[in-house]
Amino acid sequence: MVKQLSSVPERGMKVIEEVDPVVYDMLMTHSWPGNIRELSNVIERAVNRCYERRLKPEHFVDFRRQIAGEKTEAAILLQPGKSLHEIRQEAEERAIAAALARNEGNITKAARELRISRQMLHRKLKQV
Known part of the structure; x- marks a missing residue:
């Protein structure tokens, strides 16, 4: 190649x-x-x-840089002392933010990428 x-x-x-x-x-x-x-x-x-x-x-x-960022992000998410609920919540927030960034803020496209409904994405954004 x-x-x-x-x-x-x-x-x-x-x-x-x-x-x-x-x-x-x-x-x-x-x-x-x-x-x-x-x-x-x-x-x-x-x-x-x-x-x-x-x-x-x-x-x-x-x-x-990408590899370093992935390792850093994983280390932040998996810090000792965090509950499974906290880790899950942070991972979800990061996934939503990344999907929105990739789709230039378009909620419909981000929801489709995340395989959730548009309404569910709106609900999750209100929780943040």
Whole structure:
């Protein structure tokens, strides 16, 4: 995939000859909920940042930020001393906020994405 992306004429015929083994380890530890499309997008962004012959972890800036954010968010949610109800409530609030952000504040689309009714989303927003 790296060779395909690096040899596209629009990218200036970059020639990436090797991939740092740390990159493979980094990519293998992620669960890839978006499957091959997500992986392909991450690699494409890294190739666009790479002006060397070796693809390195520092070319995966966005991906590393995303992973760090996921770990931080999980750590915040699972702090000791929180009840299951509190953890569930926080996770729900974050999911709603993320869905609204992805759908530019459109409640109907966010509700559809969350697989709940529009009315239920309104009720949950009032609770927050």
